[in-house]
Amino acid sequence: MRRLAVFFIAIVAIAGSAKAQTSIWDGVYTETQAARGSTGFTSHCAACHGADLGGTGEAPALSGPKFLSDFDGVSLGDVFDRIRTTMPQDNPGSLTRDDVADILAYLLKANALPPGAKELDRRSEYLKAIGFSAANPRPEK
Amino acid sequence: MRRKLALGVALLAGFPAAMAQTANVDWTSYTGDITGSRYKPLDQINTSNFSKLEVAWRFKTDNIGNRPEYKLEGTPLEVGGVVYATAGSRRAVVALDAVTGELLWVHGEREGARGAAAPRQLSGRGPSYWSDGKEARILYVTPGYQLIALDAKTGQRIASFGNNGAVDLKADSDQNIRPDLATGEIGWQSAPTVVGDRVLVGSAFREGFTPTTADNNKGSARAYDVRTGRKIWEFHTIPRKGEPGYETWLNGSAEHTGNTGVWTEMTADPDAGLVYLPVESPTSDFYGGTRPGNNLYGNSLVAVDINTGKVKWFYQFIHHEIWDYDMSSAPLLMDIMVDGKPVKAVAEPSKMGMLYVFDRITGKPVWPIIEKKVPKGDVPGEWYAPTQPIPSKPAPYARTGVSENELIDFTPELHQKALALVKDYKIGPIYTPPVVSKAGGPFATLSLGAASGGTNWPGGSFNPQNHTVYTYACNSCLLAMGLVPPPPGMSDLPFVIGQAGQPVVMINAAGADQGADAPLVKRAAPAAAGGGRRLTVDGLPLIKPPFGTISAINLDTGTIEWQVAHGETPDYIRNHPALKGMALPRTGQTGFSIGTLLTKDLVVVGDAEVTTTPDHPRGAMLRAYDQKTGKEVGSVLMPAGQSGSPMTYMVNGKQYIIVAISGGNYSGEYICYTLPNG
Numbered sequence: 001m002r003r004l005a006v007f008f009i010a011i012v013a014i015a016g017s018a019k020a021q022t023s024i025w026d027g028v029y030t031e032t033q034a035a036r037g038s039t040g041f042t043s044h045c046a047a048c049h050g051a052d053l054g055g056t057g058e059a060p061a062l063s064g065p066k067f068l069s070d071f072d073g074v075s076l077g078d079v080f081d082r083i084r085t086t087m088p089q090d091n092p093g094s095l096t097r098d099d100v101a102d103i104l105a106y107l108l109k110a111n112a113l114p115p116g117a118k119e120l121d122r123r124s125e126y127l128k129a130i131g132f133s134a135a136n137p138r139p140e141k
Numbered sequence: 142m143r144r145k146l147a148l149g150v151a152l153l154a155g156f157p158a159a160m161a162q163t164a165n166v167d168w169t170s171y172t173g174d175i176t177g178s179r180y181k182p183l184d185q186i187n188t189s190n191f192s193k194l195e196v197a198w199r200f201k202t203d204n205i206g207n208r209p210e211y212k213l214e215g216t217p218l219e220v221g222g223v224v225y226a227t228a229g230s231r232r233a234v235v236a237l238d239a240v241t242g243e244l245l246w247v248h249g250e251r252e253g254a255r256g257a258a259a260p261r262q263l264s265g266r267g268p269s270y271w272s273d274g275k276e277a278r279i280l281y282v283t284p285g286y287q288l289i290a291l292d293a294k295t296g297q298r299i300a301s302f303g304n305n306g307a308v309d310l311k312a313d314s315d316q317n318i319r320p321d322l323a324t325g326e327i328g329w330q331s332a333p334t335v336v337g338d339r340v341l342v343g344s345a346f347r348e349g350f351t352p353t354t355a356d357n358n359k360g361s362a363r364a365y366d367v368r369t370g371r372k373i374w375e376f377h378t379i380p381r382k383g384e385p386g387y388e389t390w391l392n393g394s395a396e397h398t399g400n401t402g403v404w405t406e407m408t409a410d411p412d413a414g415l416v417y418l419p420v421e422s423p424t425s426d427f428y429g430g431t432r433p434g435n436n437l438y439g440n441s442l443v444a445v446d447i448n449t450g451k452v453k454w455f456y457q458f459i460h461h462e463i464w465d466y467d468m469s470s471a472p473l474l475m476d477i478m479v480d481g482k483p484v485k486a487v488a489e490p491s492k493m494g495m496l497y498v499f500d501r502i503t504g505k506p507v508w509p510i511i512e513k514k515v516p517k518g519d520v521p522g523e524w525y526a527p528t529q530p531i532p533s534k535p536a537p538y539a540r541t542g543v544s545e546n547e548l549i550d551f552t553p554e555l556h557q558k559a560l561a562l563v564k565d566y567k568i569g570p571i572y573t574p575p576v577v578s579k580a581g582g583p584f585a586t587l588s589l590g591a592a593s594g595g596t597n598w599p600g601g602s603f604n605p606q607n608h609t610v611y612t613y614a615c616n617s618c619l620l621a622m623g624l625v626p627p628p629p630g631m632s633d634l635p636f637v638i639g640q641a642g643q644p645v646v647m648i649n650a651a652g653a654d655q656g657a658d659a660p661l662v663k664r665a666a667p668a669a670a671g672g673g674r675r676l677t678v679d680g681l682p683l684i685k686p687p688f689g690t691i692s693a694i695n696l697d698t699g700t701i702e703w704q705v706a707h708g709e710t711p712d713y714i715r716n717h718p719a720l721k722g723m724a725l726p727r728t729g730q731t732g733f734s735i736g737t738l739l740t741k742d743l744v745v746v747g748d749a750e751v752t753t754t755p756d757h758p759r760g761a762m763l764r765a766y767d768q769k770t771g772k773e774v775g776s777v778l779m780p781a782g783q784s785g786s787p788m789t790y791m792v793n794g795k796q797y798i799i800v801a802i803s804g805g806n807y808s809g810e811y812i813c814y815t816l817p818n819g
Contacts, residue, residue: 057350064713069712073759086208086209
């Protein structure tokens with residue numbers, strides 16, 4: 001009987017956490033991290049994506065509604081791994097996980113997503129718990 | 142049993158039992174056949190059941206090369222129960238069981254510095270197939286520009302072909318490739334065309350936005366003996382002294398001008414003994430002051446003798462091209478009926494959004510194509526052709542120029558903002574020339590079409606039964622054509638593409654430095670461009686919908702029978718605050734890698750972009766339209782957008798559809814669909 005009750009509570013807890021999944025709108029990076037990422041972006045990304053993140057040639061813009069929509073529904077870990085495994089295109093794998101996390105923090109800031117108290121993690125597996133949603137899932141907050 | 146493959150990987154499995162079965166319909170070349178049709182009269186998958194399609198198998202291409210690829214553009218072949226495709230950043234050929242997707246063999250080439258320098262890297266468009274009934278071969282061109290012949294059963298090189306299975310297309314060229322064979326700029330990403338015992342190959346270069354020199358290597362098209370690898374002929378797309386057309390290059394500019402490749406698919410009419418070559422523009426794409434004159438055979442369709450490569454007829458679509466329109470699409474060889482008379486026709490879709498139709502034996506236009514006066518520009522040193530040919534029929538199937546009427550008009554406010562934005566640009570009808578970019582304006586000429594509009598490399602398709610062309614067109618592929626002097630050391634041309642006040646960015650071909658042979662070496666970061674002007678209004682496209690369309694064009698009458706917006710309304714538009722509460726019709730999507738597949742009654746074609754709607758989770762739809770009406774009759778959700786054109790085949794009485802998908806955070810994958818059993 002007691003076992004059953006524990007099981008039941010566990011289910012409620014899981015359901016509760018699923019409902020309150022963290023998203024990029026919940027302050028998942030820090031200002032300091034984004035500032036570091038700004039430097040990294042200038043060094044490694046801006047030549048193709050533009051100093052204003054507006055894109056050049058086939059390199060797409062990394063700010064604005066279209067950028068947010070293109071990745072809407074994936075996890076922040078997915079976006080992290082896309083950068084980590086393929087960018088910069090002429091030198092993939094050259095950035096450390098910390099570099100990528102900083103640059104990603106800068107991209108979030110450049111897209112007017114709010115900063116918070118905790119830095120973005122350097123592990124994709126942890127970032128997979130953060131939803132990348134184009135619109136704020138809890139706009140009332 | 143041990144066999145050695147070039148990659149040192151031998152994956153040998155028995156050939157599938159499917160080979161012995163009947164009721165097979167094969168897809169034997171990139172466009173399904175050598176006429177360019179992309180059509181198979183199969184109807185197991187049809188208007189009533191398309192939405193029931195299920196995934197039969199998937200083939201992820203991540204490990205075909207040393208990094209995943211996000212730009213998988215191939216269309217596989219299927220012959221006798223085996224699927225053959227190019228794949229991965231290595232551009233290897235894979236053979237897969239057509240029913241299960243099991244990997245039968247893989248063949249790739251490690252090309253070292255030569256592969257690293259290749260202007261066209263990544264997986265390419267596909268291989269080709271040849272058989273004389275006794276033996277069967279797979280042929281493909283590597284990023285480093287070698288023509289490779291493989292045994293279709295084993296994936297091993299055919300020792301008697303060329304040099305142990307390879308022809309070095311750089312060394313075997315009529316020109317000396319400069320500066321050397323390893324780094325000299327020339328390559329190809331398309332699928333060879335097999336006609337009888339001939340295999341045709343073309344040529345491609347880097348993007349022509351910011352070329353380093355006007356004196357580039359020259360394009361050509363060639364025919365090889367499929368048995369021996371011996372060159373049979375090479376057609377010089379830039380005539381040599383003494384050859385017809387040389388006189389169209391003033392000041393002897395044929396000597397030093399390059400490019401003018403045949404980068405897209407070629408088609409052939411063996412009965413007529415003709416091969417059809419769509420030729421791109423000469424160096425450079427947006428500035429032609431170094432090559433005064435009409436520049437034959439730039440931007441032409443050239444019909445050459447299949448045995449000799451000699452010109453039988455040609456038609457130049459653009460004189461002295463300065464817009465990067467190229468000729469992008471496989472010529473469509475159709476037998477049509479015009480005013481009660483049969484015509485063996487060739488129809489050429491284009492980035493210009495116009496369909497040009499000729500008698501393919503004589504080259505005579507089926508409907509008059511009229512030379513019309515076009516605006517002259519004022520770029521210092523440029524030479525301008527006074528007229529350009531415009532078909533009287535069919536009507537353009539995509540937007541061809543930019544006017545105020547084409548600007549976003551969801552609301553009056555958005556339209557006003559768009560009008561304010563374009564004030565700083567030059568706009569006009571098709572063939573409005575580029576301008577020198579000035580800080581006070583004009584920043585550039587705005588063009589639709591040009592680099593990526595209308596119909597691009599996927600080309601069109603046609604149904605030989607109803608004499609109708611079906612093609613995708615980008616209606617919103619906007620390009621700012623501003624010219625600036627290059628920074629020191631970038632180029633010997635006086636102008637390259639750029640924007641006044643901004644650093645000039647070297648624009649490489651898509652895939653440059655991304656292939657499996659490209660070294661992973663740290664380099665100094667180049668100067669960053671940016672702070673430039675975006676061609677958007679509050680984040681929305683400057684141009685109004687439809688952003689992309691599918692058109693059905695009947696070639697007996699030369700009329701557009703229907704046209705529909707293709708592609709779900711993008712999320713960022715549907716959810717835009719300025720459009721809240723508005724009932725938007727489907728806008729279609731902007732894209733240039735969308736090709737169509739025709740079955741007996743369907744047009745099958747996927748969305749380029751992923752969306753998330755109340756009707757479906759994140760994904761891109763593979764859609765089926767009724768060929769008669771354009772009505773959408775079914776769709777299937779794919780995990781990423783279509784990036785290579787779909788194909789179909791039947792094995793053991795079961796029909797399959799394969800499509801290449803990739804993009805965003807989704808790496809390249811071939812997905813095979815079929816109907817549920819029972």
